[in-house]
Amino acid sequence: MSQISRETQTMPSYRLASRLTKNENSLVTIGDTCVGGEEFVVIAGPCSVETDHQLLGTAWEVKSAGAQCLRGGAFKPRSSPYSFQGLADVGLTMLARAREFTGLPFVTEVMDTNDVDLVESYADMLQVGTRNAQNFALLKRLGKSQKPVLLKRGLMNTIDEMLSSAEYILSGGNENVILCERGIRTFETSTRNTLDLSAVLTIKERCHLPVIVDPSHASGKASYVAPLAKAAMAVGADGLMIEVHCDPASAWCDGEESLDPQQFTALMRELHAMAPHFNRKISLAVPQAKLD
Amino acid sequence: MSQISRETQTMPSYRLASRLTKNENSLVTIGDTCVGGEEFVVIAGPCSVETDHQLLGTAWEVKSAGAQCLRGGAFKPRSSPYSFQGLADVGLTMLARAREFTGLPFVTEVMDTNDVDLVESYADMLQVGTRNAQNFALLKRLGKSQKPVLLKRGLMNTIDEMLSSAEYILSGGNENVILCERGIRTFETSTRNTLDLSAVLTIKERCHLPVIVDPSHASGKASYVAPLAKAAMAVGADGLMIEVHCDPASAWCDGEESLDPQQFTALMRELHAMAPHFNRKISLAVPQAKLD
């Protein structure tokens, strides 16, 4: 066994995730949406699921603006035990209702192996948050899931550590992994974290999986989201994850980084207009409500 | 509920862990050993449990040198899925055997809520590793444990985040938490991480829980362990966690940072000699074998 151990030390820490193993870009499907191809995919929604009213209102707005996937937290990782921890299964039910009404698939975070069965029975994609980016037990469990996984970069993980975390999922048998750059921790405190857009390039160089960018959590400021989102498209990301709330001022968490529906709609139009310059397209939805 | 949320934002993120709530130092007991008082407590042992031979040999050596507690990993958090992942329940059985033979209580890492029942049925103290320092589901579960918890600082965590993680355990009802500074991630790559000894002072200022230091994982170099261990005593830590292997050159992981028994014994003698200058004592054991 000691010999085995010595051998593994000379092996690369990831193999299935590597472009050396698979050169062409991988495509991952969420509902009817394909991530990693020409389509520039935008996932949008509130930080946390609060009420049916809030979630449905926001879901309808982001769909109208062209988002292809809804996001919303039911299990919330919070530094303090005294912060709002999410609505758990009640939140998942609300998300399922929002999907039923809008047709949008949804992604939501799962924080513990014990919750995976529950969350995957509802969600279209399971998210691993930045603080669980090296929760290896959770990653192994998700390797056995039938649902795609959105893996956020750990606050202080190198690209190679992130790809090794993806490898835990891939090596378990689940090939459907989307990576998400969401800012790293640095000495600079003007923004919540420092968005590392060159990470998109490094990941693309080393790995065939789709990569999206979350400018909302990276910056922590609503006014930074649109310019960083456009920069993410320009640098070559496959999509975005953006916090949108129908009424940011009353959000239970992270309101200061959430776009309101008007801001989000304006951003989607700008992305739609610039997309052809980057060999991308965004299929802006024509919502039913506006046709009637 | 929105009102509740707004209120909680003005609350401190930790309260039970704070010196404002409890001014006197807390004492935490592992087996017969009390941490946080005059005794300077040294926890020692191999990075991972490998064989009965390795574990018993190492356990006997560290006991002879004066360690009060054994460490050894049965569940190993590894960046890559292809690295040795630990012997799991087999490793726990070996640790229990080592305790039986040496009388040393042991601490071992638990990485997943699903494993807590198993690990706490064996171990004297449960360790939360640096990559799980904000695995809130795990922290909540440990709040319900009857066993003390050794909480390592996350690679990327500020002191206040670390104390908030401790608060998850305390607020669940488990008051027996020991904090461990083990190096943070910085731009410097000469050492594996950067040991932040002033963190001991900040924690002591804000929090009543015992604090120990792990110079082995912080530096990643055996030759740095003794001087950093002495510095940790000098700065005011309540103890140490040190990797010792009966044969570092053949260790399955982290051999380059492990002390051999001679080095560890020499360090314990130096710590014993300098302890009175820092109002500490180390009760060097007189092992049975040497008396006979």
Added chain:
Amino acid sequence: MSQISRETQTMPSYRLASRLTKNENSLVTIGDTCVGGEEFVVIAGPCSVETDHQLLGTAWEVKSAGAQCLRGGAFKPRSSPYSFQGLADVGLTMLARAREFTGLPFVTEVMDTNDVDLVESYADMLQVGTRNAQNFALLKRLGKSQKPVLLKRGLMNTIDEMLSSAEYILSGGNENVILCERGIRTFETSTRNTLDLSAVLTIKERCHLPVIVDPSHASGKASYVAPLAKAAMAVGADGLMIEVHCDPASAWCDGEESLDPQQFTALMRELHAMAPHFNRKISLAVPQAKLD
């Protein structure tokens, strides 16, 4: 004097650089080029001045591609005394010759107060490098210069420290300062530094001075320069500083991050095409050579 000192501690560390003092964007002119307005300004050229052949060849190429300003180092800040330190005054003469032939103004670094007289007698703009970003003696001297100053962000300077460094120049009487984000030092080692594009937004929020981005030094990789350059335009930068070498493989320093003329020309065309989406324009030159 103790009273004065106490007063100054409540004063902001910068005032003239602040938007609170001057709300409209400042424009800085280099030669005939105005930075900070609609024109997206590209400064290009080799890391260091090597030979007349290299410099003139490169200068002509970058002008043909549409750059409005030439860059080239005559005084090179190198970590080691054994690395090439630059051609000093000989290099300045070459830069002046390149200006004469191409009509391009040039910017070059000055590293010491003693060299400012010399460098400003040649250059159109003086650059303060990242390692001198808090060389306050140098900043004060540049406050007395008649030439504009390109101030690079220190590798480990916060935005507020950068603006305070600019304040040293402004408060000396020189209003012509352009700021340059060029990557900060973080734990990630895949790229030489981490380009912090949200810094452009923070600077613009707090300060009226023009901001450009240097993707070459930030990433250290030629293949990253074009996508990061486009992201910089997308996020709202006023221009770029890009390393171009007529033959990167033979460059005396930083060849691995230099674009060759073909790559640079392709990038300029892409920037030209995308500029209108960001309310910018790039006046692509029609070089004399191609007209004849």
Added chain:
Amino acid sequence: MSQISRETQTMPSYRLASRLTKNENSLVTIGDTCVGGEEFVVIAGPCSVETDHQLLGTAWEVKSAGAQCLRGGAFKPRSSPYSFQGLADVGLTMLARAREFTGLPFVTEVMDTNDVDLVESYADMLQVGTRNAQNFALLKRLGKSQKPVLLKRGLMNTIDEMLSSAEYILSGGNENVILCERGIRTFETSTRNTLDLSAVLTIKERCHLPVIVDPSHASGKASYVAPLAKAAMAVGADGLMIEVHCDPASAWCDGEESLDPQQFTALMRELHAMAPHFNRKISLAVPQAKLD
């Protein structure tokens, strides 16, 4: 020349500073004090020179307590141009007067090549501050100085960069360089910087020059200075640089990190008592005043 350049890239960035070149520890003399040998050298004094009264009072106190060298800033590097910039030549005169009265040699910072002639005509040792740690023009000039140099680690510098900066001085002909670890910039904001005590070990491993530690600037908190100072001795540093002010509450800068004379005296006694455990000695002075 291109060939020369390619050769230099394979050379180490420092050679004279390396243990490979000179294995035994170097000794550097300030006045009558030898740094780098058995004596544990403490340099103490105010952050900045303010008045004759303040400086003489403080100098007398630190001498009485056992300091072997006085420190005090006449040229102050301040982030903002509106902060107190130091008394310049007037401050140097005061420092010389304090030396005359107490017999203590003094070290003071020089920030610009233009000031080196002046400062070296007064000071016993010249300090390079953290923000000038890669001011290569200044380092080259100090290579020609007859006075020893105290080189502080740059906030952002790796150990190898620090040793390369030392190499600039050594390769200019000045062998008398003392290195100083004073904290690096990290994500943690509880302390002003993060004191990296393992840097002492890395420097000692790679380099033969003496190394001292500055716990005052590293932590920014007076209450942290004594425990960190003791940890610095425990880890193997050759000495300390400590801020002491006869009346910290009225200090013009950095009062919150300055010890008062009583605190400093208590610390010196503790260091004196613990020194033998670390094969060090501190020759506590018997001041003239107390003998009379």
